[in-house]
Amino acid sequence: MELDRQPRRCLQKTLFMIVIHPFAKKLVNGKQNPKNYPYWKELIALIDEPIIQIGIEGEQQLTPDFRKNLPIPELRKLIQECRIWIGIDSFFQHLAWDEGKSGIVLWSVSDPLIFGHPENTNLLENRDNLSKNQFLWWDFTEHDASKFIEPEIVKNYL
């Protein structure tokens, strides 16, 4: 029986786990990063699958399973194990792209044509929302929740 259960556990882990990477690096000026998705709680409430949040110490915990400060090899492993991942414009979308695993990226002011990867589902509310200068520090751009796509729409892509 033990031998029989083990593979099932692996199968379950592979099929039903979603990884989320909710927050970009903190800004030097202490303000909220304009790339941070504002509707994580609402989106998480719509998802009926195990979710693992990854991030760093000091970030808001959104799910019971919050894995902080994981080294890169551990992150790579999680990317391979998840069914899909959801993130914002930060290093994680690049890491997952490097692993060849596509996911969902929630954009607002940065341009997915410059900083994104076409292999992903890049959800941008409107290109008119993009910051005029894509190459400055994000400290100079205010966070604006209206520039992000609604969680109900994101859910449709899962």
Next chain:
Amino acid sequence: MDKILCSVATRGRYHTTLPLVLSAIINQTRLPDKLVIFDDNDEPKDLRNELAYSYFFKMLDLKGVQWQWLFAEKKGQHHIHQMANTMGYKWVWRVDDDAIPEPNVLENLYRIATKIDNVGAIGGSILTPPLIFDTSKSTGKIANIDKEPNIQWNHIENIVEVEHLHCSFLYRAGVHDYNLGLSRVAHREETLFTYGLYQKGYKILTVSDAVTWHFKNPQGGIRSETQQELYWHDEQIFRNIVGNSDRTIVVLNCGLGDHIVFNSILDSIPNPMVFGCYPEIIPCRSIAEAQALFGDLDQWNIYKKMAQWNWTGNLEDAYRKLYL
């Protein structure tokens, strides 16, 4: 026809060689589209009411040459040249404030620069009377810079491809940056700049019939600094860059995601020497070491580059443009 900016950096020569230089520029057979004088004097003056200068400005107006007198920041002439380099002109003709070009210099430099493919910079003879050096065996290669007189220090018979230029020349603007990590004496700045163009695959040429007379003046000048340690500092940067000329210097002074994207093109970069922040992504040496070795790191700042290029492509292609 391409637009040409003429830039003159000046210090301490209001009433010696600068008027001669301006007169020579105004009397070129092919005029620049704009002349900018970068005034780096400790006590800058408004010269519009001085007799000779007032006529110079009127002559420029009559000849249809835009002109501008800018008070510079006193950080060294490399900062001045970088400003000129990024003013949006296709070509910049840089003329020293003690180097007096003969009337045909710009015409001949521009004619050849646009006749031959892929010219990055082009210069003629720079003669300092009464000296004439034996340049018959000079190669113009950077490796021989300590062993041979510069080809430009004598009359030039034919077009010669070299690896670096000296003093005054015409260059393709906006494709390579001046090294702003040099001290304010900016020792070797033009050598590093033209060699950088050469390393990017552009032709660097010396040509005949483009003589500039260098009235080397111990008084004034943009390099009127005597602190030996500043020269030593700049010389070290020069040696480090030239000493690693067979390597592709990569500096990733940027985020983790940028390192990951760059890593995807690393294999296509010839003989890379990587400096970065995330050795767990790419084996690399530290940014502090890069700063110490090469001075200014802005030339490798991918975000600054993308802004300069008005980039709309993806980050991976921007890295390709910067390093390949």
